[in-house]
Amino acid sequence: MxxxxxxxxxxGPRENDLQIMLKTIGAATLDQLISExxxxxxxxxxxxxxxxxxTEYEYSKHISELGNKNKVFQTYIGLGYNQAIVPAVIQRNVFENPGWYTAYTPYQAEIAQGRLEAILNFQTMVIELTGMEIANASLLDEGTAAAEAMALLFDVRSRDQKKDNINKFFVSEEILPQTLSVLQTRSAPIGVELVIGNHETFDFSTEFFGAILQYPGKYGQVYDYADFIAKAKSNEIKVAVAADILSLAMLKPPGEMGAAVVLGTTQRFGIPLGYGGPHAAYFATKDEYKRSMPGRIIGVTVDTDGNRALRMALQTREQHIKRDKATSNICTAQVLLSVMAGMYAVYHGPKGLKYIANKIHALTATLSNELEKLGLQQINTAFFDTIVVKADAKKIKSIAEQNEVNFYYIDENTVSISLNETTSIADVNKIVGVFASANNTQAGTIEVLTETNHFPSNLKRTTPFLQHEVFNKHHSETDLMRYIKKLERKDLSLNHSMISLGSCTMKLNAAAEMLPLSNxxxxxxxxxxxxxxxxxxxxxxxxxxxxxxxxxxxxxxxxxxxxxxxxxxxxxxxxxxxxxxxxxxxxxxxxxxxxxxxxxxxxxxxxxxxxxxxxxxxxxxxxxxxxxxxxxxxxxxxxxxxxxxxxxxxxxxxxxxxxxxxxxxxxxxxxxxxxxxxxxxxxxxxxxxxxxxxxxxxxxxxxxxxxxxxxxxxxxxxxxxxxxxxxxxxxxxxxxxxxxxxxxxxxxxxxxxxxxxxxxxxxxxxEGLKSSTEYAILNANYIKEKLNGHYDTLYSGEMGRAAHEMILECRPFKQKGIEVTDIAKRLMDYGFHAPTVSFPVAGTLMIEPTESENLEELDRFCDAMISIRKEIEASTIEDKNNILKNSPHTLGMLTADVWNFPYTREQAAFPLDYIAENKFWPTVRRADDAYGDRNLVCSCAPIEAYMEE
CATH class of the missing domain: 3.40.640.10 (Type I PLP-dependent aspartate aminotransferase-like (Major domain))
Incomplete structure (x- = not known):
């Protein structure tokens, strides 16, 4: 071997497990099982x-050699992507941490409170920087977020606009080219006509329902859009603004100009470029549009005891309810990346973000001044981090690449330069040297930065942001490391136990596969x-x-x-x-x-x-x-x-x-x-x-x-x-x-x-891929047979076999007063994340163990399900104070002086022997979804609320 x-x-299963499993299943060989x-x-x-x-070692060597074929230049291309510094404390404790990267979507709120808090921080950050009322828990990238904004504005047209079939959407020619391309893809099939033009000459005709602007523009020019948005509003045209989120630490937020939607990417908040992704897009809008908002919203609610709890809000917006009537098909967010971006804001706080933005702007202003001293024309009259220089692009490109520098070449006479958080004075001197060399002149050495703001005073941000305590206390590495760990302990991930979600395939994410991402x-x-x-x-x-x-x-x-x-x-x-x-x-x-x-x-x-x-x-x-x-x-x-x-x-x-x-x-x-x-x-x-x-x-x-x-x-x-x-x-x-x-x-x-x-x-x-599939099918059928007699499997193949997953029938338990949700919550007490609940059949559980789980873990899960089945049998429809209805049981309940339950504390928290070795404690009791939707709060409370308490 x-x-x-x-x-x-x-x-997962070892060689000596195979015969045990096949005997349980009733197959002589793995081949027989697959053929059946x-x-x-x-x-x-x-x-x-x-x-x-x-082997893992061979792959590590191979991927390192392949990586060496990439040339990592200092890159000033911009266009919505900028080099960023990933704080080491976030890289090590979030990006490289299976406690964060192996968690599932937080559909089971009680065992996802840490992640939910991290995403709530992200939403708060977005709301406050953009000046908007509500934000979601991230989208896929800026281009698709812009398309979602177009779809939302189309959906919320006025009654008259819908009656008159008003379908034109104005796109500023300042929009990023890749965003325009995505808009072109998304617009035609839903009946939206794009009109691309100059926002300064737009006629605000009544044929338009919406518009989208870029802030700053694609090559860095900063425009004051307040008049445009006001005129649009008076003509019933709603405006979306794609905004550079870091610039909003200095620039007036689009929300204060009257934007209906603000969107963009948070990539420059500590997320690697990664040749294009993954990055967390952001999306913020007005509260009145929340029912048409794409993606997920994390909201604040209460648990059974009235304590604060977090959960995914307004889930009726999901496509599973609306199906072909949904305005978006978005299913995956970029949660790991939004956690990183949110933690970046927590780590730096408002002062840190202002410092980073001011430094980049000062570097850009200094670069502009120095290039103009060389006799070059810089054509952006107002800018944040990007300038446009008239120069011989071919000549500049040749010298720049010799110096391992990338600019963006708009045309043969125009060069765009976008600075970023990693840029230093030495880098600016190098850039100036490239242009001086192309001009056959000598550049002086820059030693201090220009302080002047290169945008109008009326566009300077005057409102505070990130006032909440969480953004103002975790600024040392020790503090942030402990905060991240505190949140991680509230979440159940694959590094704790099997997550057997049908249709979601939560398999091993091997360290050997993950490590190159940090290179x-x-x-x-x-x-x-x-x-x-x-x-x-x-x-x-x-x-x-x-x-x-x-x-x-x-x-x-x-x-x-x-x-x-x-x-x-x-x-x-x-x-x-x-x-x-x-x-x-x-x-x-x-x-x-x-x-x-x-x-x-x-x-x-x-x-x-x-x-x-x-x-x-x-x-x-x-x-x-x-x-x-x-x-x-x-x-x-x-x-x-x-x-x-x-x-x-x-x-x-x-x-x-x-x-x-x-x-x-x-x-x-x-x-x-x-x-x-x-x-x-x-x-x-x-x-x-x-x-x-x-x-x-x-x-x-x-x-x-x-x-x-x-x-x-x-x-x-x-x-x-x-x-x-x-x-x-x-x-x-x-x-x-x-x-x-x-x-x-x-x-x-x-x-x-x-x-x-x-x-x-x-x-x-x-062979390994084939074996993985075979063992995924083996593991599923093993669970199916182990639970046979305790739970009915709803569907099987013609020879009685499941594929890689199966659906357990739970609807008859209603006769005992038990819903499928009660089983899902009770599994938390046994140390497991619930399988997929009520999909594709309401009132059922869909289980998929994957090939990565070993026999011991499969048996633990089956023992938990069988134990819960016995608890169901002991329930009665009249009894609302039973062990399932009260689940999950928190440490606070178990250690309280008063215990008003008709079962023991041990039965509640340690129903099987294995649990004591590795107990996972849900940090809240059952979250109240209805309360959270009636009282929608999707950001951290302002610091004043805490001071009042």
Whole structure:
């Protein structure tokens, strides 16, 4: 046995566990189990054609050598991306800490209080810097946040505007080019007409419902937008402003000018460039628009005892409720990155942010003055951190690159320079030296900075920000380290116990996959750096695309979509472009099974498609006859079928090839949702089942950690006829010959975390990937059989097997007065995060153990579920004061002088022996969702509130 094989580290069950598990399942071999689970006609006949698996050491050496092919220059390109300093205390204690990066989305609030507080800090920071009323818990990037702003403003049009079908949206020509490209992608399918122009000559006609401005402009000019916004408002035009968040420490916030939405990126708040991502976008708006706001909002509520608790608010906005009526399909946020950005604000506080902003501005002003002394013209009349210089761009570029410096070259006579937090006086001297050399002159040495503000006094910020105590006390490393640890202890992550969420695949995120993310050769590169400086990235990304092509059986891949929902949307937009290329503009019907993930119909609506829901049979499978009828009925207009495989019910449907054939026979394309790809890799693939395009959740199947609700990556893989339509980027061309416009802001999306999936595939190799899938199916079926007799499994395959997940029936427990939520909360007392609650079937639990959990952990979980089942049996519908209804039990309850419960403290907190060894204490009792929605508070209370207390 190769004891250094990565598969041995990644896959949980040991060799001697296998026979025990197979005996429980009732299968002689693993091969027998797989043949009873996956239909024979879709099984792969050969192994995946991938390079031999590397050991962890070999991969570490390989990725280091590949990283050395990247050239890390001092980069002043700007355009929404800036080098930033990641405080070491945040890098070590958040970015590199599995206690933070392996947590799941905080749907179970009681065991996510630390993360929720960190995100609340982020929301508070955004609200106060932008001057707005409400902010969400982060979005994917600035480009997609701008598209969400456009969609929100379209949704909240006045009654008259909707009646008159007012659909024009003004886009300032100052907008970032990648943002414009995303707006172009998102606008057409929903019926919005973009009008791009100069905001200073805009006529404010009544044909417009909204507008978007850039602050400062794309090349750094700072405009006073107050008059524009006032005129727009008087014409019922609502204005969104894309703002540089660091500039708002010095500049007047857009909220004070009357903006309806303010958005942007928080990348420069201590988040690495990472060749484009992941970074946390921010989005703030007015309270009156909260029901149309995309993404998640963290709100303050109370728990059962009336104590302060945090939770995700207004969850009725989620696509699972609204489905195709939703205004956004956003599912993943960038939580890990928003935690980092929030902690950056906590660490620096208001004085620190002002100091950083003032220093950058002073450096920029000094640079402008020195270049003008050389006789060069600097054309920005008001600026924060970016200047525009008239010079011979070709000559400057040559000398700059010899000095390992990158500028942005607007045209052959114009150079843009954006300074950042890492810039020093020495760097400014170097920049001046480049221009002096190009001019054949000698530059003096700068020793002191210019103090003058280079923007009008009426645009100077006068309002305070970050007054809350949390931003004013943790400024030493000791304090911040302890604050981060205090919050981490309130959260249950994978470093504590299994998180068995169906459809979410919470597997091991191996340290060997994660470590390269901290290397400057990978994390300190601008997404628009010249291609000859990023050969390491280009080789890695190209190889990852090839690996995903091999795994899916498809011909082409784009890594640009930076979430699963973005991948869904990208897949549908590629299908749309394919139909249009053939003149089939009328093909707009998307058939979607009723069991589909809620993002599916939301994505279809955003792609301009009309959703027709197909029926599901009693056994959970797609009703093939109903599908056939609807495909034939709509054959002239059929665009696609959206299908999840294996199904959302955890079953490999044997009719899948018939289903895909029906769609093709009626002129449609087949989009496969890759949420359950962890049951396919190495055993079958989307091409074999007859799909044309699939998205993959790299944050599920391919080991990118969930990070508390993001980052995610959702690339799409496509058949050969769809390759020409893969998306491009306006600055660095990507995609096919007939590429659609951008899906997200950066050319390769969240490129930095693609390293994780590259490492995962490279270290597992073909056999390791196949074994991972087999063991995922083994572990799921082991749990299914262990719980048999205690819980019914709602759906099984034709031979009684589950795929990689199963749904447990919990609805009959209502006869005992017990809801599925009670089971979820009681599991916390046993040290486990609940499985997926009430999806895809209300009142059920969907369990997915993944391949990374060993037999001992599976048994602990099963013992907990069986123990809870006995507690359910002992309950009565009249008894509201029982152990399940009162869960979770906090340390405060257990140590209180008074105990008014009809069971012992030991039964409450230590119902099984294993718990005492590694007890996890929820820090609040059950959060009151209804109270929180009625009394929505989504920021830290001002410091005065604490002083009054």
């Amino acid at each position: 190769k004891t250094d094989a990565f598969a041995l580290r990644h896959i 689970t996956i239909p024979g006609d879709i099984r792969l006949k050969t192994s995946l054609d991938l390079d031999p698996a590397m 400057a050769n990978w994390n300190n590169i601008h997404p628009f750096a010249p291609l000859d400086q990023v050969q390491g990235y280009q080789k890695m990304l190209s190889k990852l695309e090839h690996q995903l092509n091999v795994i899916t059986g498809f011909a082409g891949t784009t890594l640009q979509p930076n979430s699963g929902a973005q991948g869904e949307y990208a897949g549908l937009m590629v299908i749309r472009a394919y139909h249009q290329s053939r003149g089939d503009y009328h093909r707009n019907i998307a058939l979607i099974p009723s069991s589909a993930h809620g993002t599916n119909p939301a994505s279809a609506a955003m792609a301009g498609m009309r959703v027709i829901v197909t029926k599901t049979l009693e056994n959970g499978n797609i009703d093939v006859e109903d599908l056939r009828e609807k495909a034939i009925e709509h054959k002239d207009d059929l665009s696609c079928l959206m299908v999840t495989y294996p199904s959302t019910h955890g079953v490999f449907e044997s009719a899948i090839k018939e289903i895909t054939q029906i769609i093709h026979e009626n002129g449609g394309q087949v989009y496969m949702d890759g949420a359950n790809m962890n049951a396919q890799v190495g055993l079958t693939n989307p091409a074999t089942i007859g799909a044309d395009v699939c998205h993959l959740n790299l944050h599920k199947t391919f080991a990118i950690p969930h990070g508390g609700g993001g980052p995610g990556v959702g690339p799409i893989c496509v058949a050969e006829h769809l390759v020409p339509f893969l998306p491009t980027n306006p600055i660095v061309a990507t995609g096919g010959d007939n590429a659609i416009t951008a899906i997200s802001a950066a050319p390769w999306g969240s490129a930095l975390v693609c390293l994780i999936s590259y490492g995962y595939i490279s270290m597992l190799g073909a």
